Amino acid sequence: MDSVTASEARTPLAATADNGLKIVIVGGFGVGKTTMVRSVSDIRPLNTEETMTQAGEGTDDRSAVPNKTATTVAFDFGRISLDEHTVLYLFGAPGQERFWFLWDRLFAGTLGAIVLVDDRRLADSWYAIDRLEHHGTPFVVARNDFGGPPYTAAEVRKALDLDPNVPLLTCDARSRAAGKQVLISLAEHLQSLAAAQQETAAP
Amino acid sequence: MTPRPGRDDDPDRLYTLTQGRSRPATDEFDLVTLVVAESDPVPGMQSEHVAILRMCRRPTAVVEVSAQLKLPVSITKILLSDLLETGKVTARHPRTTPNTAGAQRLPDPTTLEKVLVGLRHRL
Numbered sequence: 001m002d003s004v005t006a007s008e009a010r011t012p013l014a015a016t017a018d019n020g021l022k023i024v025i026v027g028g029f030g031v032g033k034t035t036m037v038r039s040v041s042d043i044r045p046l047n048t049e050e051t052m053t054q055a056g057e058g059t060d061d062r063s064a065v066p067n068k069t070a071t072t073v074a075f076d077f078g079r080i081s082l083d084e085h086t087v088l089y090l091f092g093a094p095g096q097e098r099f100w101f102l103w104d105r106l107f108a109g110t111l112g113a114i115v116l117v118d119d120r121r122l123a124d125s126w127y128a129i130d131r132l133e134h135h136g137t138p139f140v141v142a143r144n145d146f147g148g149p150p151y152t153a154a155e156v157r158k159a160l161d162l163d164p165n166v167p168l169l170t171c172d173a174r175s176r177a178a179g180k181q182v183l184i185s186l187a188e189h190l191q192s193l194a195a196a197q198q199e200t201a202a203p
Numbered sequence: 204m205t206p207r208p209g210r211d212d213d214p215d216r217l218y219t220l221t222q223g224r225s226r227p228a229t230d231e232f233d234l235v236t237l238v239v240a241e242s243d244p245v246p247g248m249q250s251e252h253v254a255i256l257r258m259c260r261r262p263t264a265v266v267e268v269s270a271q272l273k274l275p276v277s278i279t280k281i282l283l284s285d286l287l288e289t290g291k292v293t294a295r296h297p298r299t300t301p302n303t304a305g306a307q308r309l310p311d312p313t314t315l316e317k318v319l320v321g322l323r324h325r326l
Binding site: 091 | 231233234235236237258260261262263264268269270271273275276286295297298308309310311312314315317318319320321322323324325
């Protein structure tokens with residue numbers, strides 16, 4: 001992981017900043033999560049971790065496990081100041097199993113997620129997509145273009161068993177413009193979901 | 204490469220830092236709650252508290268405090284709740300009101316509009 005150490009010069013937020021928002025980028029190792037965070041972030045990505053050591057807490061029932069071992073999840077993050085009050089934090093997190101034990105503690109209230117996939121290793125993201133669906137967290141899927149086998153969008157959708165409503169995008173995680181487009185697509189997807197929900201709720 | 208300090212720290216050290224507590228007194232800190240120092244450090248203060256008061260002269264998210272201190276988020280929250288209880292910091296919590304009408308948890312339209320405008324103009 002090539003995020004910076006914390007001692008580097010910090011870019012402080014505006015004194016008026018008072019509302020933090022979250023978007024999570026999930027995907028397998030080496031798929032480009034940190035790269036994407038870096039290409040859109042106002043700061044160089046930082047890294048931290050959360051550790052859960054208590055028995056029987058949350059969904060991680062350890063009562064049957066004689067030796068309590070800590071669940072530790074490390075993640076990178078960056079941020080974008082959207083206006084003088086609003087700051088969007090982007091978290092790059094591995095989609096492995098233990099990560100989801102901490103999802104509610106870390107990412108409750110997240111706006112939505114970006115599942116970053118590598119066409120050559122699509123199966124790596126099955127679990128993440130499954131968990132997001134289970135949690136009811138809206139998401140888009142972004143294919144990081146590694147110049148791999150030219151699968152069609154339809155083939156990728158089929159391999160991921162994607163709901164037809166979930167946007168599938170192609171991007172280059174190193175590109176700021178591409179990262180911006182993925183974020184905008186997620187926000188627009190959230191808007192259309194909200195509009196559809198309103199229609200259903202209307203009498 | 205030297206491993207990042209904190210990552211493989213002896214749990215005893217973390218235990219000492221928080222005087223044995225593993226949970227904060229308050230559950231209100233979110234990862235992106237913005238913390239603002241309301242006073243300057245004073246002599247005799249725990250060094251982590253001093254560091255927090257210094258870095259929070261401008262609003263700083265809990266997760267950034269955690270990264271700067273090189274301490275896990277949960278330990279950071281305990282240290283922050285000490286400072287919050289004594290009025291040395293204030294907390295600006297996320298204001299999204301999740302729309303829970305449907306099956307999916309969706310943010311409110313005002314927040315979404317701000318996100319889109321911000322992304323289009325700032326990025």
